[in-house]
Every structure is written in structure tokens, then in C-alpha cells.
Amino acid sequence: MSAIQILFWFLSGLALVSAIMVLISKNPVHSVLWLVMVFFAISGHYILMNAQFLAIVNLIVYAGAIMVLFLFVIMLMNLDKTSDPQKNWWMKLAGVISGGCLLMEMATLVRQAAEMKEKTVMMKEGSIGLIGNLGKLLFSDYVVPFEISSVLFLSAMVGAVVIGKKN
Amino acid sequence: MSEITVTHILFVSTALFFTGMYGLFTRRNMITMLMSVELILNSVNINFVAFNKYLYPGKLDGVFFTIFVITIAAAEAAVAIAIIINLYRSHHSIDVEDASELKY
Numbered sequence: 001m002s003a004i005q006i007l008f009w010f011l012s013g014l015a016l017v018s019a020i021m022v023l024i025s026k027n028p029v030h031s032v033l034w035l036v037m038v039f040f041a042i043s044g045h046y047i048l049m050n051a052q053f054l055a056i057v058n059l060i061v062y063a064g065a066i067m068v069l070f071l072f073v074i075m076l077m078n079l080d081k082t083s084d085p086q087k088n089w090w091m092k093l094a095g096v097i098s099g100g101c102l103l104m105e106m107a108t109l110v111r112q113a114a115e116m117k118e119k120t121v122m123m124k125e126g127s128i129g130l131i132g133n134l135g136k137l138l139f140s141d142y143v144v145p146f147e148i149s150s151v152l153f154l155s156a157m158v159g160a161v162v163i164g165k166k167n
Numbered sequence: 168m169s170e171i172t173v174t175h176i177l178f179v180s181t182a183l184f185f186t187g188m189y190g191l192f193t194r195r196n197m198i199t200m201l202m203s204v205e206l207i208l209n210s211v212n213i214n215f216v217a218f219n220k221y222l223y224p225g226k227l228d229g230v231f232f233t234i235f236v237i238t239i240a241a242a243e244a245a246v247a248i249a250i251i252i253n254l255y256r257s258h259h260s261i262d263v264e265d266a267s268e269l270k271y
Contacts, residue, residue, distance in 0.1 A: 073198065106184075153241075
């Protein structure tokens with residue numbers, strides 16, 4: 001078992017356990033902290049899949065910005081003391097059954113896909129995900145989506161201020 | 168070259184996706200529901216990067232899709248949190264079942 005495999009299994013287990021802990025912890029602050037753990041594990045996967053810049057962006061934007069926003073809102077509303085209201089048990093049962101059935105179905109589909117069998121993902125080698133290659137492509141082929149996303153951000157900023165202010 | 172196949176990564180992302188979906192179904196706290204949506208988006212991101220590595224190892228299209236998904240998730244989180252704050256101000260709760268004016 002090589003080091004890459006050990007890392008992969010460790011990161012996968014960390015991501016899944018943390019994702020389950022996000023859902024079963026009663027305190028919303030603990031949920032946010034477990035979600036940060038999920039993002040760290042996913043960033044590890046990105047580094048293994050050779051997308052280094054994406055890993056850093058994932059950490060900065062998700063774990064750094066969005067999760068801090070969540071924490072601010074949770075502490076602003078004093079949600080950290082009250083436990084989360086739960087839906088009744090049959091709703092949980094329905095969630096488990098429907099989600100579990102779909103999960104089984106997707107897992108069997110992935111297992112049966114003969115096209116993908118024995119195809120490795122070429123981890124650890126190559127420097128295609130570094131920022132130089134990304135920047136060249138971003139300002140040549142992807143310049144229109146880049147500019148459109150700046151307009152999207154402007155509208156989201158104005159919308160957040162307009163919705164959030166007191167009238 | 169290691170022996171991690173693309174199937175392994177698809178298993179991980181599928182499990183993350185349905186964990187997020189279960190959270191979206193069962194929680195009533197709006198912030199936790201929003202966190203479940205972030206989980207779902209992240210599982211999709213893993214799929215994009217894995218298929219990019221598997222189909223076109225020399226290109227970067229999947230990585231750019233992922234970057235734009237992260238961009239849109241940031242904008243979505245900002246607007247959704249503004250809506251949640253406004254709802255908390257008017258209803259004094261962030262339970263989804265309390266905000267039922269548009270239900271009927």
C-alpha cells in the first residue's frame with residue numbers, strides 16, 4: 001500500500017465521518033466546525049488530484065470566508081445555546097430510506113461502469129493545476145465567464161445589502 | 168502511479184452527496200440546510216476534478232467549472248444569509264416551518 005493510497009483512504013474517511021458529524025451534532029457551531037473539516041479533507045483530495053490552486057481557493061473561499069460568515073450569523077442569533085429543532089422521526093426515516101436507496105443505486109451504477117474500470121486518476125504527477133497555467137487559460141478561453149461572474153458578484157453584493165438592511 | 172481508480176473517488180463523492188441530501192431533508196434549521204447545500208456542491212466539485220483528470224489530463228476545463236461553482240456558491244451563501252437574517256428579524260426564528268406565509 002503506497003503513501004498515496006494511505007492518504008486517499010485517510011482523507012476519504014475523514015470527509016465522510018465529518019460529513020456525518022455535521023448532520024448529527026446538535027449545536028450549530030459544532031456543525032460549522034465539522035464542515036470546515038470536510039473542506040480540509042476535500043482540499044487534500046484536490047491536491048492528490050493535482051489541482052493545487054483549486055485546493056487553496058477551496059480553503060480560502062469556503063473554510064475562510066463562507067464558514068466565518070456562517071459562524072457570525074449563528075453567534076449573532078444566539079443559536080449556539082439552543083439545540084436545533086428536529087423533524088419528527090418518520091421524516092428522518094423517509095430521509096434515510098430515500099437517500100439510502102439512491103445511494104445504493106448510484107453505487108451500483110458506478111461499480112458497473114465498465115468504461116471506468118481500472119482507470120487511475122494519475123495522482124501526484126504533473127503541474128497542470130498550478131496558477132500559471134490556470135491564469136493563461138482564464139484570461140484567454142474563459143474570459144467571458146470570468147467577467148460575467150464579476151457582474152454576478154456585484155449583483156449578489158447589492159442584493160445582500162438591500163435584503164439585509166432594516167427598512 | 169498509484170492504484171486509486173476513478174471509481175473510488177466517485178464513491179466518496181456519491182456518499183458526500185447523499186449525506187448532504189439527507190441533511191437537506193431532515194433538518195429544519197435554515198443554516199444547517201444551507202450547510203447541506205454546500206456539502207452537495209462540494210461533492211459535485213470532486214466529480215468535476217476527477218473526471219477532468221481521467222478524461223483530459225492535460226486540460227483544465229473541469230477545474231474551471233469547479234472554480235465557477237465555488238464563485239456561485241459564495242454569492243449564493245451571501246444572499247441566502249441576508250434572507251435568513253431578514254427572516255429572523257421578522258419571525259424571531261430560523262425554523263423553516265415557521266415561515267409558512269407562502270405555503271398556501
